[in-house]
Amino acid sequence: MKVFVATFYKNNYGSALQAYALQSVLKELNTISMVIEEPKNNCSRAKQILRDIYYLIKPEKYYGFIKKTKRLLEQRFELGKIGKINNFVKKNIAIINYDEYIKQIADEKVIALAGSDQIWSIINSPISSFYTFDYIKNKNVKKISYAASIGVSNLSENQIKYYSETLKQFKVISLREKCAYEILNGFFQKSEVRCDVDPTLLLDKSIWRNLCSEPQLSEPYIFVYMLRPDDSLIEMARILAKKNHCKIVYIGQFNRKYRNVKTIKNAGIEDFLSYIYNAEYIITNSFHGTVFSILFNKKFVSVRIKTTSSRVENLLKSLNIQY
Incomplete structure (x- = not known):
């Protein structure tokens, strides 16, 4: 059976790792699994600039103009990390061209x-039909x-x-x-x-360990990983580092x-995993x-993000870990 997967898989550690894990599990089930490449927006440079401007001024619930500008600049100029993540994807995840998939x-x-x-999030806009398969007539x-x-957490x-x-057209809504x-x-x-767990939790620890690069530091360190900037996490790390004589990464x-x-x-995917694996504290x-x-x-x-903490809370509670 062929399985075509519409999911996030580019530019972000978590997205690439969950896509890798899901495809690995589907392979174990003897399916032919391919992640669908989203259709490309073939537009001129002028149109791309207009899109960037619209993105910056469009109201968005959790990111203001300054944060969105910084995020856009990072995507444009900090290409080392994104390039490494996407190279991991090319090497390890089977991708199918959108037009070929449609055929x-x-x-x-x-x-x-x-x-x-978060393919079905409507925090800032309706769900893309790419992730709901509205266009499939077969x-x-x-x-x-x-x-x-x-x-x-609430709707x-x-x-x-x-x-x-x-x-409503889905046979199974997981x-x-x-x-x-x-x-x-x-x-x-x-x-x-x-309700099912994130696919990264379906793979054994040894599989993830084998993906890790060699230790990046020879001295003990505390690893801080933030999607949304929060200076309190750094201050927390400083207290812990002083007490345990560690560096902060x-x-x-x-x-x-x-x-x-x-x-x-x-850091690429392998380095990201290595920083976690070899840290004294996260x-x-x-x-x-x-x-x-x-x-x-x-x-x-694990520090709560007020607006979207449900996914972490649910995970920790399911494992009987205090939150």
Whole structure:
């Protein structure tokens, strides 16, 4: 059976690692699994500039103009890290061109799988049809999801109605967070709704260990990994470092510089895993930072992000880890 997966897989450690894990598990199930490359936006340089401007001024719930500008600049100029992540993807994940994928699903009996990560989040905009398969007309294509995340803990009545209409063609709706399952279960008469763990948790620790590069530092260190900047995590690391005579290493979406902190700007997937595996302590506000701290049996602190903490809370509670 062919399985075509629509998911996040580029530019980000967690996205690439969850896509790698999901495809690894699908291979173990003797399927032919391919991640779908999103259709390319073939536009002129002028149109791309206009899109960037619109992105910057468009209202967004959790990122203001300054943060979005910094994020855009990082994507444009800090290409070392992104290049290494995407090289990992090219080497380790089977990708299919969008046009070729469309040809293959036209009249074949296949599975279209909406993968993990926050592909179904409507925090800032409606879900892309790329992740809901609205465009698939072949009735022999079975639409399912695996551990898809909606990204938030609560939904309004209108949002629940939106999901119940948008996802009603799915045979199986697998969600990553228990709270999402509890909110949406019962609104789909013809679909199986379930809650499943992130695919990174389906692979044995040894598989992840084998992907790690050699230790990057010879001295003890505390590893800080942040998706959203939060100076309190660095201050927490300073207290812990002083007490335990450790260095501090920081990787984040925004390459901030902190006094007496080693900021890593160009770590690839293998280095990222190595920094976690070899750290004395982990301090993170990232879901996948928490996941790999658990997988590698590290001492860690997972700091709550108020608006989107449900995914970490659900994970820790399911493992009987205090939060």
